[in-house]
Amino acid sequence: MAEQPTLARTPLPEPKQAHAGYYAFPHDKLRRRLRDARKTPLVLVACGSFSPITTLHLQLFELADHYVERTTDFEIVGNYLSPCSDNYGKPSLVAAEHRINMCKLAIEERNSNVMVDEWEALRRDEAGNPLYTPTPDVLERLDHQINDILGGIETSDGSTAVRARIMLLIGADLAQTMADPEIWPPAHLDVLLGIYGALIVERPSQCDVEQAILPLKKYHDKIRVVPSFDNDVSSSKVRAQIRTGESVLDLPESVYEYILAHKLYRDGPLNRDLSKDADKVIDGDATPAPTRPPVASNG
Ligand SMILES: Nc1ncnc2c1ncn2[C@@H]1O[C@H](COP(=O)(O)OP(=O)(O)OP(=O)(O)O)[C@@H](O)[C@H]1O
Ligand SMILES: NC(=O)c1ccc[n+]([C@@H]2O[C@H](COP(=O)(O)O)[C@@H](O)[C@H]2O)c1
Numbered sequence: 580m581a582e583q584p585t586l587a588r589t590p591l592p593e594p595k596q597a598h599a600g601y602y603a604f605p606h607d608k609l610r611r612r613l614r615d616a617r618k619t620p621l622v623l624v625a626c627g628s629f630s631p632i633t634t635l636h637l638q639l640f641e642l643a644d645h646y647v648e649r650t651t652d653f654e655i656v657g658n659y660l661s662p663c664s665d666n667y668g669k670p671s672l673v674a675a676e677h678r679i680n681m682c683k684l685a686i687e688e689r690n691s692n693v694m695v696d697e698w699e700a701l702r703r704d705e706a707g708n709p710l711y712t713p714t715p716d717v718l719e720r721l722d723h724q725i726n727d728i729l730g731g732i733e734t735s736d737g738s739t740a741v742r743a744r745i746m747l748l749i750g751a752d753l754a755q756t757m758a759d760p761e762i763w764p765p766a767h768l769d770v771l772l773g774i775y776g777a778l779i780v781e782r783p784s785q786c787d788v789e790q791a792i793l794p795l796k797k798y799h800d801k802i803r804v805v806p807s808f809d810n811d812v813s814s815s816k817v818r819a820q821i822r823t824g825e826s827v828l829d830l831p832e833s834v835y836e837y838i839l840a841h842k843l844y845r846d847g848p849l850n851r852d853l854s855k856d857a858d859k860v861i862d863g864d865a866t867p868a869p870t871r872p873p874v875a876s877n878g
Pocket of ligand 2: 604662667713714715753762763764767
């Protein structure tokens with residue numbers, strides 16, 4: 580059985596004004612009993628902007644599932660999307676409420692077993708302003724919710740409960756940024772990768788995964804690379820297609836319709852420069868809403 584992580588820090592207290600409205604930790608799709616007695620229950624959490632969620636974001640979980648099924652040590656019992664706070668500071672973020680709604684629509688349309696945890700996206704400070712939560716804190720809180728509050732996952736014969744292992748699910752491009760201590764302080768990585776670990780999905784259109792994880796050598800025993808397929812799906816590309824009125828192939832149809840209904844992503848540069856820096860919102864640069872319906876991909 581794989582080694583169980585231990586909590587390095589006291590779990591985050593739930594701030595009094597953590598959320599604008601009602602919130603309960605979602606666990607309806609968390610499988611509470613292991614199937615295979617030899618395995619450790621694994622919960623995956625994908626942190627990111629999801630502005631908007633694409634078909635590939637949900638496929639990350641499918642790729643991870645395919646990968647983990649072939650391992651001898653883990654069994655996936657839960658999958659979470661945790662959209663980041665509006666305070667993350669990425670210019671391309673639309674309001675958390677929209678990003679959460681789009682994640683939920685995508686999950687429903689695809690009949691996916693993923694849950695959306697709204698806690699990170701809606702967390703607020705005492706003054707009621709959106710509060711950014713560093714990713715290690717997100718995983719610590721999930722660990723606390725599942726293992727301390729819910730009491731973990733039952734063994735296959737139901738005789739006892741064990742702690743689920745929580746792991747981050749990310750793309751190789753995000754792993755590549757982890758070499759920069761200005762973005763990921765070593766203390767964050769020591770918790771995130773040193774205690775929890777990550778499944779890192781290849782993203783060949785953006786970087787070489789082996790190069791990306793080289794600087795993370797210290798944590799290699801907690802990192803696993805998940806094979807993917809050639810694709811250039813990204814939220815940036817989708818946003819650019821919406822602005823220019825091109826066909827959008829990489830969104831669930833309900834998400835596309837939501838974007839049109841709420842007039843999201845209509846402002847921005849007209850040239851299709853997909854670099855992240857080119858994605859700054861330009862006030863008043865409203866482009867007409869696309870008229871063509873999306874061709875939903877089946878993947
Ligand atoms: N095509 C993809 N292949 C592998 N990982 C992906 C892919 N698209 C997104 N991800 C991963 O999903 C997580 C959330 O990504 P995010 O919401 O930033 O999407 P994005 O497409 O990278 O967005 P943007 O284009 O706005 O930068 C990150 O870990 C990212 O690496
Ligand atoms: N030090 C940290 O905890 C840290 C640094 C950079 C990004 N992140 C997270 O990584 C994710 C990145 O998302 P994007 O790929 O959309 O930028 C977000 O969830 C963000 O909160 C965390």
